[in-house]
Amino acid sequence: MPCTSDCDRAAAPVRAAVLLPAGRSRVWQERAALALAGLPGVACDVVRVRAARREDDAQWRRWAGSHPELQELRVDDENDAAALADAAGAWDAVIDLAGIADPGPWRARSRFGVWQPLDAQGLHLAAPYAVHASIVSGGGGELALVRDGATAVETMRYYADPHYPRALGRAYLGLLYLLAAGLLELAHGGEPAADAFAPQAPRPRWRRAVAGLRGRWRSQLRRWRSQWLSESWMIGVVDAPIERMLEGRFAERIRWLGGRDAQQYRADPFGLPGEDRLLYCETYDYRDGVGRLELLRLDADDTVAQAHPAGPQRPGHVSYPYVFEHAGRAYAIPETAQRRCCELYEIDAHGQWRFVATLLEDVAAADASLFVWEGRFWLAYTDLSWGAFDNLCLSYADDLHGPWRRHARHPVKLDHRSSRPAGTPFVHDGALYRPAQDCTGGYGQAVALNRVRLCTPQRYREDVVAHCRPDPRGRNPHGLHTVSAWGGRTLVDGKRYVFNLRELGRKLRRRYEAAQPVGV
Missing domain, CATH: 3.40.50 (Rossmann fold)
Structure with a gap:
């Protein structure tokens, strides 16, 4: 639609x-x-x-x-x-x-x-x-x-x-x-x-x-860093609800799940509502540079016991499986910006994803995150046609299935320090908070927490009130770009720059092919 x-x-x-x-x-x-x-x-x-x-x-x-x-x-x-x-x-x-x-x-x-x-x-x-x-x-x-x-x-x-x-x-x-x-x-x-x-x-x-x-x-x-090093993301869990982000020292409580893998990494974790052992995430393959969705099952000590392919099985990069509950049902909005659309899926009791509706068409919407505020459904996202991570756009609807309307201001915000969505918006003490990426010096450096002051179809205002930064002495000191609510706990991800021969080889091949004359 x-x-x-x-x-x-x-x-x-x-x-x-x-x-x-x-x-x-x-x-x-x-x-x-x-x-x-x-x-x-x-x-x-x-x-x-x-x-x-x-x-x-x-x-x-x-x-x-x-x-x-x-x-x-x-x-x-x-x-x-x-x-x-x-x-x-x-x-x-x-x-x-x-x-x-x-x-x-x-x-x-x-x-x-x-x-x-x-x-x-x-x-x-x-x-x-x-x-x-x-x-x-x-x-x-x-x-x-x-x-x-x-x-x-x-x-x-x-x-x-x-x-x-x-x-x-x-x-x-x-x-x-x-x-x-x-x-x-x-x-x-x-x-x-x-x-x-x-x-x-x-x-x-x-x-x-x-x-x-x-x-x-x-x-x-x-x-040089982009050419020779690779991002290696890792999923973590914090045994505290997402609103504890407001108190600071959040990153020091993260327990990281598993070790580092030379073939792939996992990021963008979102827990399945009502389940304390099942979560969805993006799994990025260094060999082809494509992200796919997985369903992870954790055991009692929060290690990954099983991993299965999940979500829409379509060509192209898929990431950020934004999972939420509405009217007792589980839904997901995966990022499919490469296909210039934003789609809604329902997740059934067997973990199968059923297509429900197209929320946005002909829009390269990154990290679309849905929330309900003052009787309306809102979809926050970054429009890649404006930039990779320095804009915030909004659409809204009276019904989850649509029709969806674009905010009168498009985008509503331009600020690379606090625009691109970074997880689950939440309400605390009557106020709405929206996590966003802080990309001051590059992609996914930290998470900024915005307090929304005004949200109507014509006007929007928010202010940064807190930050969640990576622990510089921890396992993932170079970035943090997702915080998602999972009942009384919070899922996060963090990154470290690493030297990865698989991705370096792919980057070198891509640069070589790009340098060849057309027709050769």
């Missing part, structure tokens, strides 16, 4: 002024203005203004000359902003994409002030070396839509290659999300967020150059 976008009430009309450079503009600025013009319930007036003069250097000019988003376009000269303002009345927001020198005069013409895309150092996105400091640090890019220089209306943080020229384009794509999220919040009756924005001190030129070299070195280290 296709997933459609729907809102319970029509959006109120929002009028915004979009400030663009006069005479010469860049591709990303014009593209952003065109995207805003297509937003439902938003009317935009384009105002051509004189942008502030900004110092650049030969390095920046070389990068700008080769980057497609930084190509310059000839555009109209300045137009009469006062006449536009008089015709429109006060705008709801003035969006400064040009990088004007003095936003002060524009504030009087806007109900919610002047919004500017600024990086963590307070640099406007139109300035040379914007988002440079956060990208080369290795912690990912960071960009905020800042109101009147003081409060963040929306913020995005995204995973980025620490090599700055390769990662810059993601900031321009993320800008479209920031602008749409901020304006749609107004259109659906919300108020702009008022989180304080405190820019960091800008770096002098010599420190920026040194940081850039460090970023290139970090980029190369990541590449």
Whole structure:
């Protein structure tokens, strides 16, 4: 069943002024203005203004000359902003994409002030070396839509290659999300967020150059690790309910199941409701690089006594068998993002999976996790078309079988530190909590626990309140990316980077084949 976008009430009309450079503009600025013009319930007036003069250097000019988003376009000269303002009345927001020198005069013409895309150092996105400091640090890019220089209306943080020229384009794509999220919040009756924005001190030129070299070195280290090492995941169990994650020191209680295997690893564990010895997981085969589902039976001391193939027996990678109970029946939603669909199965008393419905079509949904909140079914997932682990998307339905509708904001969140689902959402003391992956420096580093503040078909807000990080002295010190409720216990998984000849051979063959000319 296709997933459609729907809102319970029509959006109120929002009028915004979009400030663009006069005479010469860049591709990303014009593209952003065109995207805003297509937003439902938003009317935009384009105002051509004189942008502030900004110092650049030969390095920046070389990068700008080769980057497609930084190509310059000839555009109209300045137009009469006062006449536009008089015709429109006060705008709801003035969006400064040009990088004007003095936003002060524009504030009087806007109900919610002047919004500017600024990086963590307070640099406007139109300035040379914007988002440079956060990208080369290795912690990912960071960009905020800042109101009147003081409060963040929306913020995005995204995973980025620490090599700055390769990662810059993601900031321009993320800008479209920031602008749409901020304006749609107004259109659906919300108020702009008022989180304080405190820019960091800008770096002098010599420190920026040194940081850039460090970023290139970090980029190369990541590449070497990806080429020569392999992830080895392992399933563990904690003898405590999932809400104990809120207390900290959770990783120290993990008991790991079994040893390390040179042919495969197991990850993404989910227990069968009502059973304390049966669980489902992904089993990844190093030889072909494909994940498949297994049913594991544990014995009395929590060692794996039996393992059987499970789930839909279809070609392609299958993982993250999200298992849950509804109306006394067991269901599962396995990840089949490679097939661009999200399917619901019922698990019978004999462990057989019966197809029930397609929840999402033509969507590469990763780690789809279902929960019920305020009378609706919700499906949280990462849309791989937006990125591998830095976005959160939501769909909702009044009935488990559908129809499913896409949230008005898509995605609802861009933050590689706390977006991609990582297990079972749960309710504790009346509040809803959602586990998510923390991918600050790479995939599956830790689990962030979000407290959901607002969840409606039009609006969504959550805050990180706790983390579950791997034990640096434990058996799996390099990552942790699933925590799933299993009655009074919790299932987890953890990883260590290892040298695996089987997967290394497969990687080398794949690189060799990719390097061959077409037709050879």
